[in-house]
Amino acid sequence: MSKIKKTFASYDAAPENTSHIDLKAQYDLFINGKFVKPQSKQYYDTINPATEKKIASIAKGNEKDIDVAVKSANKAFESWSKTEPKERAKYIYRIARMIQERAREFAVIETMNGGKPIRESRDIDIPLAANHFFYYAGWADKLDYAFPNRKPKPVGVVGQIIPWNFPLLMAAWKLAPALATGNTVVLKPAESTPLTALKLAEIIQESGLPDGVVQIVTGFGDAGAALVNHPLVNKIAFTGSTEVGKYIQKAVAGSNKKVTLELGGKAANIIFDDAPIDQALEGIVNGIFFNQGHVCCAGSRLFVQENIADKVIQKLKDRMKTLIIGDPMDKNTDIGAINSKEQLLKINNYIKIGLAEGAEMYQTNCALPSQGYFCKPTLFLHTAQSHRIVQEEIFGPVLTIQTFRTIEEVIEKANNIPYGLSAGVWTDKGSKIFNLTTKLRAGVVWANTYNKFDPTSPFGGYQESGFGREGGVHGLLPYVHF
Ligand code: NAP
Numbered sequence: 001m002s003k004i005k006k007t008f009a010s011y012d013a014a015p016e017n018t019s020h021i022d023l024k025a026q027y028d029l030f031i032n033g034k035f036v037k038p039q040s041k042q043y044y045d046t047i048n049p050a051t052e053k054k055i056a057s058i059a060k061g062n063e064k065d066i067d068v069a070v071k072s073a074n075k076a077f078e079s080w081s082k083t084e085p086k087e088r089a090k091y092i093y094r095i096a097r098m099i100q101e102r103a104r105e106f107a108v109i110e111t112m113n114g115g116k117p118i119r120e121s122r123d124i125d126i127p128l129a130a131n132h133f134f135y136y137a138g139w140a141d142k143l144d145y146a147f148p149n150r151k152p153k154p155v156g157v158v159g160q161i162i163p164w165n166f167p168l169l170m171a172a173w174k175l176a177p178a179l180a181t182g183n184t185v186v187l188k189p190a191e192s193t194p195l196t197a198l199k200l201a202e203i204i205q206e207s208g209l210p211d212g213v214v215q216i217v218t219g220f221g222d223a224g225a226a227l228v229n230h231p232l233v234n235k236i237a238f239t240g241s242t243e244v245g246k247y248i249q250k251a252v253a254g255s256n257k258k259v260t261l262e263l264g265g266k267a268a269n270i271i272f273d274d275a276p277i278d279q280a281l282e283g284i285v286n287g288i289f290f291n292q293g294h295v296c297c298a299g300s301r302l303f304v305q306e307n308i309a310d311k312v313i314q315k316l317k318d319r320m321k322t323l324i325i326g327d328p329m330d331k332n333t334d335i336g337a338i339n340s341k342e343q344l345l346k347i348n349n350y351i352k353i354g355l356a357e358g359a360e361m362y363q364t365n366c367a368l369p370s371q372g373y374f375c376k377p378t379l380f381l382h383t384a385q386s387h388r389i390v391q392e393e394i395f396g397p398v399l400t401i402q403t404f405r406t407i408e409e410v411i412e413k414a415n416n417i418p419y420g421l422s423a424g425v426w427t428d429k430g431s432k433i434f435n436l437t438t439k440l441r442a443g444v445v446w447a448n449t450y451n452k453f454d455p456t457s458p459f460g461g462y463q464e465s466g467f468g469r470e471g472g473v474h475g476l477l478p479y480v481h482f
């Protein structure tokens with residue numbers, strides 16, 4: 001098998017120098033173990049949202065490329081599905097190791113292409129992506145144990161469509177369980193953040209994974225739609241907007257395709273008067289400003305108990321003044337660039353809507369870089385449950401604040417939205433935590449912490465946040481039938 005470097009990359013040094021990063025000027029599609037030109041011969045520019053400068057040309061895959069990719073996956077399925085589970089595990093483990101060895105390079109590319117602070121790419125996205133491969137490598141030869149007396153079989157060719165907010169991590173969430181269970185995959189990255197998926201394609205090639213087991217087809221929404229509609233695809237795993245999720249549900253209706261959808265969210269982060277306030281404050285800040293708020297489980301609605309509201313809001317404003325907004329490649333940066341111009345316009349439009357709805361806005365007096373897509377961290381006070389900024393996902397660093405008196409009131413308000421992905425609870429009382437975890441309609445409820453992820457824990461939502469779970473043993477289920 002091919003080269004695996006002996007050393008592990010260290011995570012401590014912040015990679016401010018990007019000159020050593022190995023990036024090509026042009027990237028092709030990864031199909032059947034090779035990089036191939038798109039049939040249309042068309043490429044598009046992928047940019048750095050912090051500088052607005054082009055990084056590379058990316059192949060614009062279309063329906064014809066998807067067809068070739070799906071057929072490769074279908075052919076490879078014959079032997080991959082029969083490969084000894086412990087042999088499959090070796091490849092997945094090897095991919096995990098290779099991500100770990102190149103963690104620093106991956107982190108720099110993730111930050112260049114997506115705008116997130118380098119500290120987050122380096123400490124969270126990339127190590128967690130490697131951990132997902134490690135974790136599911138371990139499951140490959142234990143499936144009979146996970147599903148006793150049920151003989152799990154792979155579903156076949158899986159189409160995976162991922163968003164731009166955690167590009168490598170989402171690829172790992174999707175690929176690792178699919179491969180462990182013996183499926184073959186066609187993955188379509190988001191158009192604005194294809195680079196770490198293409199680096200992963202290089203690793204997959206180098207790992208010796210048999211040709212056709214994984215294809216990575218870059219392109220736009222039409223390529224995603226072609227994947228959804230292809231008759232040889234047996235399952236679709238999607239993470240992205242509720243709008244596209246609904247389109248996918250309609251498109252597969254009447255077919256035998258399995259579907260899992262991980263869609264938007266509008267999480268309540270609830271702080272009671274008996275909470276450890278300073279700890280909660282960090283959870284509120286992390287909940288909404290982590291990854292510029294481009295997080296489906298972002299704690300974007302703060303509920304604060306009325307008798308501590310003034311104190312909490314003042315502390316929050318003071319804490320926001322200390323946040324550093326700017327160059328994502330600087331290791332001190334807390335809030336990097338908004339992922340795209342389109343997303344910045346969308347966030348700014350919601351800020352206008354909030355003002356028009358009569359909510360009171362607070363932003364710190366920080367200067368934003370003159371180039372790139374940046375947004376000030378923003379609070380909205382005096383919001384009403386009916387406001388659009390309270391009901392709709394903004395996907396940016398914008399927090400709405402509501403107050404409450406009783407636990408019944410906050411449960412009612414927290415649940416009174418179309419989404420149900422996650423929630424946070426801050427209190428000193430275990431009984432309140434148990435009460436809320438059963439009554440909040442959310443797939444994940446964090447207590448006295450926020451945004452904690454682990455490959456062993458299931459993640460997913462209710463209602464307009466989608467269905468199906470990823471992570472843990474639950475994350476294997478969508479990829480098998482019995
Ligand atoms: P999106 O349009 O749903 O995109 C997600 C993925 O689906 C991308 O790879 C996208 O390709 C692809 N896609 C687009 N149209 C498709 C179609 N008709 N059929 C199949 N695949 C299709 O999301 P977005 O444009 O990146 O972001 C829009 C909003 O979605 C955000 O503002 C946010 O509210 C939400 N969002 C949620 C999450 C989450 O984690 N739950 C993540 C990202 C975004 P292209 O990239 O080429 O469009």
Ligand code: MG
Nearest residue numbers: 191221241244
């Ligand atoms: Mg889109």
